[in-house]
Amino acid sequence: MPHFNPVPVSNKKFVFDDFILNMDGSLLRSEKKVNIPPKEYAVLVILLEAAGEIVSKNTLLDQVWGDAEVNEESLTRCIYALRRILSEDKEHRYIETLYGQGYRFNRPVVVVSPPAPQPTTHTLAILPFQMQDQVQSESLHYSIVKGLSQYAPFGLSVLPVTITKNCRSVKDILELMDQLRPDYYISGQMIPDGNDNIVQIEIVRVKGYHLLHQESIKLIEHQPASLLQNKIANLLLRCIPGLRWDTKQISELNSIDSTMVYLRGKHELNQYTPYSLQQALKLLTQCVNMSPNSIAPYCALAECYLSMAQMGIFDKQNAMIKAKEHAIKATELDHNNPQALGLLGLINTIHSEYIVGSLLFKQANLLSPISADIKYYYGWNLFMAGQLEEALQTINECLKLDPTRAAAGITKLWITYYHTGIDDAIRLGDELRSQHLQDNP
Numbered sequence: 001m002p003h004f005n006p007v008p009v010s011n012k013k014f015v016f017d018d019f020i021l022n023m024d025g026s027l028l029r030s031e032k033k034v035n036i037p038p039k040e041y042a043v044l045v046i047l048l049e050a051a052g053e054i055v056s057k058n059t060l061l062d063q064v065w066g067d068a069e070v071n072e073e074s075l076t077r078c079i080y081a082l083r084r085i086l087s088e089d090k091e092h093r094y095i096e097t098l099y100g101q102g103y104r105f106n107r108p109v110v111v112v113s114p115p116a117p118q119p120t121t122h123t124l125a126i127l128p129f130q131m132q133d134q135v136q137s138e139s140l141h142y143s144i145v146k147g148l149s150q151y152a153p154f155g156l157s158v159l160p161v162t163i164t165k166n167c168r169s170v171k172d173i174l175e176l177m178d179q180l181r182p183d184y185y186i187s188g189q190m191i192p193d194g195n196d197n198i199v200q201i202e203i204v205r206v207k208g209y210h211l212l213h214q215e216s217i218k219l220i221e222h223q224p225a226s227l228l229q230n231k232i233a234n235l236l237l238r239c240i241p242g243l244r245w246d247t248k249q250i251s252e253l254n255s256i257d258s259t260m261v262y263l264r265g266k267h268e269l270n271q272y273t274p275y276s277l278q279q280a281l282k283l284l285t286q287c288v289n290m291s292p293n294s295i296a297p298y299c300a301l302a303e304c305y306l307s308m309a310q311m312g313i314f315d316k317q318n319a320m321i322k323a324k325e326h327a328i329k330a331t332e333l334d335h336n337n338p339q340a341l342g343l344l345g346l347i348n349t350i351h352s353e354y355i356v357g358s359l360l361f362k363q364a365n366l367l368s369p370i371s372a373d374i375k376y377y378y379g380w381n382l383f384m385a386g387q388l389e390e391a392l393q394t395i396n397e398c399l400k401l402d403p404t405r406a407a408a409g410i411t412k413l414w415i416t417y418y419h420t421g422i423d424d425a426i427r428l429g430d431e432l433r434s435q436h437l438q439d440n441p
Contacts (some may be wrong), residue, residue, distance in 0.1 A: 001212045003167075006326065010111045010225065011023070011113070012111060012112065013111070013112040013256070014045075014047075014048045014109055014110075014114075015109070015110045015111075015112060015114075015256070015260075015263065016094075016105075016107050016108060016109045017092065017107060017111070017397050018030045019073050019086070019261075019364040020035075020190075020256075021041075021044060021045070022047065023045075025040070025041055027039070027044075027085070027176045027347050034085060035314075036085055037081070037087075037429055039064055039065075039078050040078055040081050040082045040085060041063045042063070043075075043078055043079065043082060044063055044082055046059070046060060046063055046064070046104055046107040047095065047103060048109055050105065051109065052104060052105060052106065052109075052370070052371065053102065053370065054101050054102050054103070054104045054370065055102050055103055056101065056102040057072055057075055057102050057103075059102070059199055060075055060102070060103070061074075061075055061174045063269075063288050064078075065095075066273065069097075071244075074096060076418075079095060079103060080236070082095065083095055084108055085412055090173040091404070092107075092108065092392055093106065093107075093196065098127045102377065104370070106372075106401065106402070108263070108264060110253055110259045110262060110296065111253070112253050112255065112256055113253075114338055120155050120242055121155050121156075121157045122155055122156055122157065122183045122184065122242075122243055123158075123159065123180075123181075123182040123183045123184070124148070124156060124157065124158050124159070124182060124183065124184050124185065124186065124236070125143055125158075125159045125163075125164055125166075125167075125177070125180070125182040125184070125185040125186070126141065126145050126148065126158060126159070126164060126185070126186050127141075127164055127167050127173065127177065127185060127186065127187045127188075127361055128164070128165060128168055129141065129180070129187075129188035129189060129190055129246060130168075130169065130187075130188070130189040130190065131189075131190040132190075132192075132290075137190075138165065140228075141161060141164075142161050142228050143229065144228065144232065145154055145158055145159075145160065145161050145164070145231075147229035147332050148229060148233065148236075148331040150233065150329075150333055151233065152298065153165060154243070155235070155243060156243065159180065163176070163180070164176070164430040173185070173187075173253075177206050180205065181207055181426070183204060183205070183207075183214075183240075184203060184205055184239075184240060185204050185206060186201065186202070186203055186204075187201075187202050188200060188201045188202070190219075193218065195308045196218055196219055197219045198215070198216050198217070198218055198219075199216070199217045199218075199219060200215075200216050200364030201213075201214065201215050201217060201232065201235065202237060203236070203239045204232060209275055213235055213238070213239045215235060215378075217231055225311075229296075229332070229376050230331065230336075231337030234335070243370070251295075253287075253294050253296070255290070255291070257292040257293075258287055258291040259288065261283055261285075261286055261287045261290060262284070262287045262291075262296060262297055262300070264283050264285075265279075265280050265284040265287055265297070265300060266284075267285060267306075267313065268280035268409070269284070269300055269303065269304050269307070270404070270405060270406060271406060272307065272406035272407045272410065272422060274311060274313050276393060277308050277311065277313065278313070279310075280300075280304045281301070281304050281305075281308065284297055284300050284301040284304055285301065287300075287368075288326075292315045293333065294333075294381060295330045295334055295337055295339075295340065295373075296335050297325045297332050298327070298329045298330040298333070298340070299326070299327070299339045299340055299343060299373075300377065301322075301326045302322075302326040302327040302330070302340075302347075303320040303323075303343065304349070305320075305322045305323040305326070306319065306343075306346070306350075308322075308405060309323075318349070320347065320350065323343070323347055324344070324347050327340050327343040327344045327347060328344070330343075331344065333377055334369060337366035337372075338363075338365075338367040338371060339364075339368075339371070339373050339377075341360050341363050341364040341367070342361060342364040342373065342374045342377040343377060344360050345357045345358070345359075345361040345364060345377065345378075345381060346358030346377045346378075346380055346381050347386075348360065349381045349384050349385060350384060354385060357381060361374075361378050361381060363377065364378075366375075371401075372398050372400065372401040372402035372405060372408075373435075375395070375397045375398035375401060375410070376395070376398045376405065376407065376408045377407075379391050379394035379395035379397075379398055379408070379411060379415075382394055383395075383411065383414065383415050388415055388418055388419040389419065391406065391415050392415045392416070392419060395408055395411055395412045395415060396412070399412065409432045410432075411427055412428065412432075413429055413432065414415070416428050
């Protein structure tokens with residue numbers, strides 16, 4: 001296996017706390033250069049690329065040292081040196097050792113990457129679904145067109161609703177295809193199935209009117225339209241050659257300025273005080289405007305609205321609407337983003353949609369089994385569902401991954417109060433205030 005070669009292949013940067021790691025081998029801290037040897041640099045890049053996932057010792061040894069005869073002691077010394085370079089202390093633990101498994105980078109990281117070149121465009125017409133309820137058909141048509149139009153950066157051009165909304169008969173379809181000549185079209189028919197519905201989807205290549213795929217999708221009552229859109233997006237990936245959702249790109253911010261605004265917003269969000277949440281709302285809203293095609297600000301903004309509602313400093317009904325809007329926007333950018341799915345799961349549980357919430361959390365946990373964000377949302381979800389013992393266990397798992405997460409600590413306090421009583425809650429409150437919640441009222 002070849003050595004890791006830290007040659008700059010892009011202008012990508014990794015930003016965490018006050019560090020910036022460039023792909024040219026340089027590390028900056030507060031705009032001052034920090035010396036980092038090649039081996040330590042290579043290990044750090046691999047850990048940052050893993051985005052919080054565990055990287056095994058064998059993987060690091062193979063990718064950094066290649067075929068050289070080395071043992072685990074070389075890697076241990078390298079990790080030790082890297083921790084010193086990053087000035088690790090009890091309050092700032094960057095690299096976590098998981099005995100018998102490997103290492104993981106456990107601080108928030110933002111990737112800054114310039115916009116990628118535009119890919120080849122595939123034009124898609126989405127026809128109104130055949131349904132008994134005309135109003136529901138129009139609403140679903142609008143939602144799917146709006147959702148799939150978010151994939152424009154990846155080469156999917158969707159015809160607008162105003163052009164396709166009246167295209168229902170065979171004659172209308174043929175005229176539309178002849179006049180506008182899209183590459184593909186999607187049609188659908190909804191068939192009632194008890195309390196649920198079955199949507200029969202067809203994806204057709206216009207040239208030769210070749211049927212590429214047929215599929216029946218079951219819709220659960222009150223399920224968000226974005227979930228149907230996500231399933232259709234996955235079908236398009238399988239059917240249209242050359243179409244790729246580069247979800248890594250949309251998880252990245254496009255400038256250092258937007259990254260710094262995002263990190264300041266996340267810092268205020270994590271402080272979890274009435275004042276800090278109001279500051280987070282301003283900063284994260286600004287970040288969304290600066291980087292409208294990046295997922296992270298939408299997820300953080302959704303969490304901010306939920307936190308403000310929980311703290312009683314924002315109207316609950318409006319906060320739920322805003323949080324859901326931003327979480328759905330994140331899933332439109334990446335339908336498999338675990339943080340966005342977890343947020344939607346929590347929002348559905350708050351609205352007593354327990355089945356949908358459970359399904360969304362199941363998917364989020366499968367996609368990201370070791371995530372402080374998902375653990376926190378799921379613990380909050382279990383608390384809302386009245387599963388106190390499971391909620392406490394999950395929040396403890398979150399705090400193990402991120403001991404400084406104030407919101408998780410306060411959630412644990414509430415769970416303890418309801419689960420074992422006020423005396424235990426008071427003891428826990430004193431303990432938390434002496435550790436990470438000194439500034440929290």
